[in-house]
Amino acid sequence: MLKFLNKKQVNDGSQAVDRTLWIRLYRRVGEYWVYWLAGLILILLGSATQPAMAYLMKPLLDEGFLGAKDYYVWMIPTVIIILMLVRGIxxxxxxxxxxxxxxxxxxxxxxxxxKSLLLLPDNEFQKGDTGRLLNRFTVDATQVTAYATEVVTTIVKETTIIIGVFGMLLYLSWKLTLIILVVFPPAVLVGRYFARRLRKVNRQNIDVNADLTRIVKEGIEGQRVIKMHDGDAIETARFDKVNNTLRHHAMRMAIAEAAMSPLTQWIISFSVAAVIASALVQGSKGTLTVGDFIAFISALGQIFDPVKRLTNVAGKAQRMMMATESVFKLIDAPQESSSGSKKAKVTSESQIEFKEVSFRFPGAEQDTIQSLNLKVKAGEAIAFVGRSGSGKTTLVNMLPRFVEPTSGQLLLDGVLFNEYDLKSLRSNFALVGQHVFLFDGTLAENIAYGSSVDVSREQIMAALDAANLKSFVESLPNGLDTRVGENGAWLSGGQRQRIAIARALLKNAPILILDEATSALDNESEKLVQESLDVLMKGRTTFMIAHRLSTIQNADRILVLDEGKIIEEGTHEQLLQKGGLYASLALIAQKVE
Incomplete structure (x- = not known):
């Protein structure tokens, strides 16, 4: 009994969700109700011509062939042409x-x-579910709209035809029509059974499609790794597994859809057989004319295709609902928290404070950052060093609120970060990360990206000069108008890094975040860029992360992190004299260099 109740509760919940999705989807369709209604009216007019064509059989056979009305010779063909013209238009x-x-x-x-995608929290993108995200734009959204109008159109059109034909059947012979009505309920039950099966398969199909997209994307982005490690067989095996699963689901859907129509038609065939037997009996008694019977059979024959399309539309409706659920899941996804209303403005008196800040990744057994306390005055250059996994990047990612502390407080001038408007807060930061992303546009567009005011080409070139990239850009045939390709595909790693530095220089924000900002540069370029950064950092608050300790030697304070805690603090010289972890890291770096 409990099992039955649970199943019923699940079904009721599913139906409630479906109802909500239908309402939300068709509310959007309803925004264009004038065009939609006009389309439905035209479809209804076209559908009405179908039973009219069947009715023409009665006067044609009962009176036309007998010559009772001579004008039928031209009138009936003319009516057929007009009906077909109306149907076509x-x-x-x-x-x-x-x-x-x-x-x-x-x-x-x-x-x-x-819009929702761009406002997702940073941790959503760290889940690595890009295949599903891309699939929602390319497959799910297309299925939703392709089927949204088709489903309604089919239902309205075929229902109109069926109602019209049934009206015609009742007019011709109500006794024969009653026989048909008895068979319809079983046909409906068969359709509902297959609709449930199609819903389950469609849900699985969406997941597998996302896996396929992800594997293809990895094959494109990781093609060099695949080639270097002879991984084509591995990737082909992964692809084949998902591809075969997709084929399996497609066949299950095809079987369900293919079986639905024959079964429905087979059930209806019983009514056709009964109709023919009853018509023969009535004909022998003289209560049914040949014209009546042929018109009745013609009209009855027109029911099969509409019924077939109505049963098939159940599968399309299920695919539409699965795709709709996926689409609205993205639209309704929780966005970055930006409940604050205060405008953040960093001044020469500003101070940033980490107060008992801790952070733990979901599912982790211990904190990455543990009860950390830190005060940073305006204009200070703070460097974080430590072993990999010590929490350096997590810590600086809290500043633009890419990461929210699990506990503790982050304050700017005594005000909690989440009390500031998010866009206002981030306008005070410039970020150069270890992994540089460039848009598929020109060099000028990438460097001036997001600038709230018009930026002159002279300002862009000045930023490039400071990043030691001016001579390279000037050597290009199209200069600043050169397209960089997808994620700067034809640029070297060092060039991409320096473009990102130029972008940060141009933004000229009061707070800089440099996460391995010179990691991809050779020694000569690093020296030139570091000189530019030293000038830029003056009077600005700077947070630096670097494994190459030569880039942080001039920092006002160097904080050594280990297991999420600050274990050493001081200048470069002070930390070397302590002989702790920093001194060990410096010794290792010296040997490597």
């Missing part, structure tokens, strides 16, 4: 308007999805 107009509405809905859905 209304079908085209209805299909066009429905496609217009579908593409408008797709436009708005993708816009809302992308």
């Amino acid at each position: 209304t079908t085209f107009g209805g299909s066009y308007l429905m496609a217009w509405v579908a593409n408008k809905v797709l436009l708005s859905l993708r816009r809302d999805m992308f």
